Amino acid sequence: MNNNDRVEIGLQASVEGFANEHITAGILMKRYKNVSLVDLPLSPYDIIIVFKRGKGEDIIRAQVKTAKKTVKFTGGTRGGADRFYKSDVKVYRQSTKTADVVIGIEPDKNENKFNLYFIPTILIEALNQDSIFINKIVELKDNYEILEKCKDKSYVEKFCRKYSILKT
Incomplete structure (x- = not known):
């Protein structure tokens, strides 16, 4: 793979990330109305x-x-076109200090339908890992109740234990 190919892949990844933020905000805005993208480049959250x-x-x-x-x-970490830029920003895992929920957006093959996985940072702290396979969190897919209760530790832990997302 030559440098031009890498640049093109990086640009596409960057565009895809920004587009997915806007798509997610739009989906949430239609449901909740009072939703906004965050235009702060150093913020650990997007919406x-x-x-x-x-x-x-x-x-x-x-x-x-x-x-x-x-x-x-x-x-x-840097992604997309800027992924080789070295800054003073340190890699961190999302936590209740940085955000309340991580939303994984999964496009279908034609990118005309999107699934949203709502992963409370309470769960991320309990899992103590840097990622999760989406087939392990099927019950969080398009589960707006878990989004609305993402700060309720008791609810999140009980729900995630019920579906074996969290081990007892």
Whole structure:
């Protein structure tokens, strides 16, 4: 593979990542309305979702990851066209300190339908790993209840144990 091929692959990966953030935001916006992309280049999350809770609001911070066979839980690395750029940013695993949920977006073969896998960072901390195969988290696919309750540790752990995503 020559350098031009690598550049083209990198550019395509970069475009795909940005497009998937927009697609995810659009899907969520149609359902929840108060959704926005985050335009902060150093932010560990890509989207915020604002829920009305009684008289207040609850903000969910979401990181979007393209899902092929796995969903990666790490950040801080460069992707796409900039993947060879070396910065002072350190690789980190998503946690409750950096985001509330990682959303894996999986396009079908024709890219005209998308599945969303909602993986609470509470679960990521409990799993203590950098990625997961999507066939291990089928119950999280398009599961909007888990998204809405992603900060509820008791609910997340009980749900994930019920479906053997988390071991007892």
